[in-house]
Amino acid sequence: MAKSILITGGARSGKSTLAERMTLSLGRPAVYVATAEAGDAEMADRIARHQARRGLEWRTHATPLELCAALRATDSAPRLVDCVTLWLSNLMFAERDWEAEVAALCDLLPTLSAPVVFVTNELGSGIVPENALARRFRDMAGWTNQRLGAACDEVWLCVAGQPLKIKPPGG
Template identity: 75%
Template sequence: MTKSILITGGARSGKSTLAERLALSLGPTAIYIATAEPRDAEMADRIARHQARRGGEWTTLAEPLALAQALRDSDGQAPRLVDCLTLWLSNLMLAGQDWEAAVQELADLLPRLASPVVLVTNEVGSGIVPDNALARAFRDAAGLTNQRIATACDELWLCVAGHPLKVKPQ
């Protein structure tokens, strides 16, 4: 059985739908580890719509920062879906935490988990070079995060316009 799956793609590419389907294919119930924080009304509404879309098979755990600990604490219970690494990275950077150490901790942890985990991330490197230092730093950090986690995962999927493409293993 696949233990870790990373799904990447652009905005509204079908990543979350694929992730939910894959997570539930690994067990009758799953744990949804949400990294988003409702910092404004639009995000709160977005989170509510995501929760309403999921059925009773899901238990939601909100964890904006301590992702590795949430995975350790929930290991052995059910497949987990982490949505999403990009928001988690943003949370770490905004909190002034050492994002590189947190990403390395996650990458080191993934092969040791007993229960499967599906992770969602955004592909941010396909656009233009941002015009400010903070945006460039985030884009670079997201690219490095995606590379490290993709290397640690058993499978990698790319979603484009609602169509998933399995990238690893081929």
């Protein structure tokens, strides 16, 4: 069984940079499994900045929906999945069964040969969203993070650029 790590934190907490360092420490070249889609200029700019920061040590595998298939297809090198929260929003807007997709992802982890590091957003520490769609998404993300955190070997919280291990190996 390959090592699996979940890194969570708020927006701009440093979780992606931490995940990149951790993934590269597990082997090179690494695979960046990108779940984001450039739906507007601001998102296209974010994607371009992430790509420029990563450099040549990375191969990119873009997959907005088929995360399990992408992990199977890239199971020969360390992978960084960035990010679970965007994957969830893609599933939600595609009207896919997100609970079944998350269950399949968690079931897949013990079968993988190469390590995988997941980045996800911690959405439950803020205020309660004012509309039903935002509350539903916050709840989906929280349940997914709980399920994935239980399935992963390690869980890290990143705050102000500082990592805190909250589930050590075997924990």
